[in-house]
Amino acid sequence: MGATEHLSKQFEADLDATRTRVLEMGGLVEAQILAAIDAYASGDAALIERVIENDRRVNAHEVAIDGACSHIVVKRQPAASDLRLIMAVSKIVTDLERIGDEAEKIARMAKRIHEEGGGPFAQRFPAIRHAAQIAVRMLRQALDAFARLDAGPCADVVKEDAAIDDEFRSVLRSLITYMMGDPRTISTALEIVWVAKAIERIGDHAKNLAEQVIYIVRGTDVRHSPPAEVDREVAKE
Amino acid sequence: MTGLEVVLALAVAGLAYALARQLREFARLRRWAARSRLPDAPEARGAWGEVFNLLERHRRSAAGERRRLARLIVRTRRAAQALPYGVTTLDPALRVEWCNAAARAHLGIDPERDRGEPIANFVRQPEFIEYLQRRNPSELLRLRAAGAEARTLSVQLVAFDENAWLLLSHDVTGEERLEAMRRDFVANVSHELRTPLTVLTGFLETIGERKLEPQRVRDYLNLMRPQAERMARLIEDLLALSTLEHAPPPPEARVAVRALLERVRAEAEALSGGRHRIALEISGDADLAGAESELASAFANLVTNAVRYTPEGGEIRIAWRAARAGAEFSVEDTGIGIEPEHIPRLTERFYRVDHGRSRESGGTGLGLAIVKHALARHEAALAIESTPGRGSVFRARFPAARLLPATQKVSG
Numbered sequence: 001m002g003a004t005e006h007l008s009k010q011f012e013a014d015l016d017a018t019r020t021r022v023l024e025m026g027g028l029v030e031a032q033i034l035a036a037i038d039a040y041a042s043g044d045a046a047l048i049e050r051v052i053e054n055d056r057r058v059n060a061h062e063v064a065i066d067g068a069c070s071h072i073v074v075k076r077q078p079a080a081s082d083l084r085l086i087m088a089v090s091k092i093v094t095d096l097e098r099i100g101d102e103a104e105k106i107a108r109m110a111k112r113i114h115e116e117g118g119g120p121f122a123q124r125f126p127a128i129r130h131a132a133q134i135a136v137r138m139l140r141q142a143l144d145a146f147a148r149l150d151a152g153p154c155a156d157v158v159k160e161d162a163a164i165d166d167e168f169r170s171v172l173r174s175l176i177t178y179m180m181g182d183p184r185t186i187s188t189a190l191e192i193v194w195v196a197k198a199i200e201r202i203g204d205h206a207k208n209l210a211e212q213v214i215y216i217v218r219g220t221d222v223r224h225s226p227p228a229e230v231d232r233e234v235a236k237e
Numbered sequence: 238m239t240g241l242e243v244v245l246a247l248a249v250a251g252l253a254y255a256l257a258r259q260l261r262e263f264a265r266l267r268r269w270a271a272r273s274r275l276p277d278a279p280e281a282r283g284a285w286g287e288v289f290n291l292l293e294r295h296r297r298s299a300a301g302e303r304r305r306l307a308r309l310i311v312r313t314r315r316a317a318q319a320l321p322y323g324v325t326t327l328d329p330a331l332r333v334e335w336c337n338a339a340a341r342a343h344l345g346i347d348p349e350r351d352r353g354e355p356i357a358n359f360v361r362q363p364e365f366i367e368y369l370q371r372r373n374p375s376e377l378l379r380l381r382a383a384g385a386e387a388r389t390l391s392v393q394l395v396a397f398d399e400n401a402w403l404l405l406s407h408d409v410t411g412e413e414r415l416e417a418m419r420r421d422f423v424a425n426v427s428h429e430l431r432t433p434l435t436v437l438t439g440f441l442e443t444i445g446e447r448k449l450e451p452q453r454v455r456d457y458l459n460l461m462r463p464q465a466e467r468m469a470r471l472i473e474d475l476l477a478l479s480t481l482e483h484a485p486p487p488p489e490a491r492v493a494v495r496a497l498l499e500r501v502r503a504e505a506e507a508l509s510g511g512r513h514r515i516a517l518e519i520s521g522d523a524d525l526a527g528a529e530s531e532l533a534s535a536f537a538n539l540v541t542n543a544v545r546y547t548p549e550g551g552e553i554r555i556a557w558r559a560a561r562a563g564a565e566f567s568v569e570d571t572g573i574g575i576e577p578e579h580i581p582r583l584t585e586r587f588y589r590v591d592h593g594r595s596r597e598s599g600g601t602g603l604g605l606a607i608v609k610h611a612l613a614r615h616e617a618a619l620a621i622e623s624t625p626g627r628g629s630v631f632r633a634r635f636p637a638a639r640l641l642p643a644t645q646k647v648s649g
Contacts (some may be wrong), residue, residue: 020355027361034381126578140383146360148350 011076015085015144018068021097022089025061029096032058033175033202037132039107040195041123043114051107058100065093084219088212092146095205095212098189099139102198102205109195118188125174125192131165131167131199134160138206141215151217155234159211159227164203171196259285266292323390331356331369331402343390343406345383356404369394372402372496379409389413422426425587429471429602434465467601474603477534478586479635481610487528491641494524494557497533502555505540512549521559522643525635535611538604539568539631545600547572547628564640566617567632574625582620584609608633 032051039047057085069090113122122128138157145153155194175189214222214234222230262285269279278293280286317324323340327333332355333537336348346359356367357398364395368378374396388410395403440457449457502517509515525532543553551571558565575583579590587602609619612633623629 016355020358023358023361024363024366027366028363028453030361030383031363119529143361144345144359147354 002114011072011078011082014068014072014076018065018072018089019085021061021065021068022092023147025058025065025093025096026139026146028054028058028061028142029099029103030139033106033132033136033139034101036103036106036110037129040110040113040128043110043119045111045114048107048111052104055100055104058097062097064172066090069093069102081219083215084217088216092209092212095208099202099205102202105198106195109191109198113188113191113195118191121178121185121188122130122192124178125171125196126201127167127171127174128192128196131164131171131203133163134167135199135202135206138164138203139209142206142209145213146216149213149217151214151234154210155215155227155231158207158222158230161207162202162227163228164200168196168200184218242532290594323404325356325404325406327356327402327404329400329402333359340404340406343382343408364447365392368392379413382408408413422586425602426471426475429587430468433467436464437461471601471603474601474607476601478607478610481531481607481614487531487614489526490529491534492525492527492529493643494517495643497529498536498557500554501536501540503531504537505544505553505555508541508544509553513544513547514552515544516552516554518554518556519558521564523559523640524643525564525565525615526639526641531614535608535633536566538608539566539633542600542604542631543568543570543572543629546570551628559640561637563637564635565632566635567630569628569630571628573622574627574629575623576625577623580621580623 032054034182035054036051037045038044039051069086071084072086076082114117138160141153141157145151145157172193175192177187208223211222211230214220214230216235218236220233222233225233253364262281265279265281266285266288268275278296279290281289317482318337320337320338323343324338325336325340325344325346327332332353333346333348333351335352336344336346340346341348344356344360346356351359357369359485360380360381362383363377365380368376372394374394376393380390380392388408390406391409392404392406395405397403407414440461444454444457498517498519502515505515538554540553547553547570553571554567554569556565556567556569558567575590579588583590584605586606589600589602605619612619615635616639618634620632620634621629622632
């Protein structure tokens, strides 16, 4: 984005402010995932309530940023890379909002699991925490790439999604073993499946985010491309 | 031509020459002054020479001053770079201007690439964003750092200059962990003591308030004794642990390992009451240099655990294998085993894999912490391997420096 493309300083300031707001929303969503996973492990009721409560803040960010985007489009009629940025931002915001919803879902499941006394059972699956750590790292990398408008790390994010899918399958396998061995574990096990699924979805959304950053920087749409192709696209100069 | 005309012509020529020279010198001065980096001032004669010399002197002193200032800036930057604190300078709009290596590691910002970007774009934790908005310089913020390992930072925004900001960051992970450990320890000790105490007071109230038959009172007293014993055991373990932590290094007295292990085995047989097969294997003739009481307590703890966590009919093998490179004490059982996620935390105080089972079997939750400390004081590390449902092996490896040739001859 050359500064010469901008007609006014105010326009540039509007774009920067929107980007910072998106990153702020990203930070909140990231904190929501971490808190939800802590709540899943500990069963801390206050923490669970806070995650559920904070999802409203995530939604408020979405509405505000969408408003700012329409405002910029109507008032400034951006073209080329600026238009690309605005379009990508509105998609990124949707993904962030969905991640927020998944975090809230994890918190609600945590509440149910612990109310039913399934807390100790839930701790038998370290892969859950591990998958969540990968998901948070992917989200963080995608947001860093968006902050720097740097497509470089995005290919890694796209690749890492496969690692989460592996963890998800491993959780599923061990849950099935427990359910077959002892039918009393079934109801808690099913709730744990929802938690694992939510984490897997977070990974997917983080991947979408990284793809949008590639679109902003390179102007190419790499959605639905296999990781190797994304790699090639990002390596192009 | 008249003489006057000749004189005039000469005068005009002379003036023209003098003027041309002045103009040439002036042009040289102009050219010289127009260069961005001033070289030595040109040489010149007469009044121009004086002007050039004066300018040259100013140039030199200015260049010297500039060099001095540049050195000072470099030194200041280096000093800021060397600080063990993270330092980031921010402009009035809280955009990154510069940061040192520690700040880079703490906050993940890149001083080159991220210059001029809002700090909030990179450090996105909601509590940090709120903290920035408050702009309250006297307030410190505890921040969970973004990054693979869970680190805690203490950050502070300090105003400097006019409206510019310094962001200080400091890694407090170690302090935080220590604080948490202390808090947990006190909470755990209180909890462990309160449980038996509740039972005791309950019985005391019953005995005090009601008229009971002597037989009933005796029954109650029999139920109370194990609780009192449990409290005594806990306090003994706490004292043992505290002694191990604070005592000077153990004496290097000879500890006859064979005799010691035979005693340990006899204790284990007594505890087992014939429910387990207990074997003792000794190979290599070496004794240990150290404190007998500490080693005895470490070995006995490991063996007792094996007896407690091995179901009836199981097998326990105590072994001592000494070689030139070092020696190994090991206890292998065919017990219930330990899930892998618990193993790294087993030596933490009051860490229990299964609360009910541990207390039922008389454990205080401090045994392995004592073992770890006692072994560490003898330069030995505790290694644990386990397969759930199959059994566990606890090993303590002693370095050669801790070994003494055994006094008793050993066979096998």
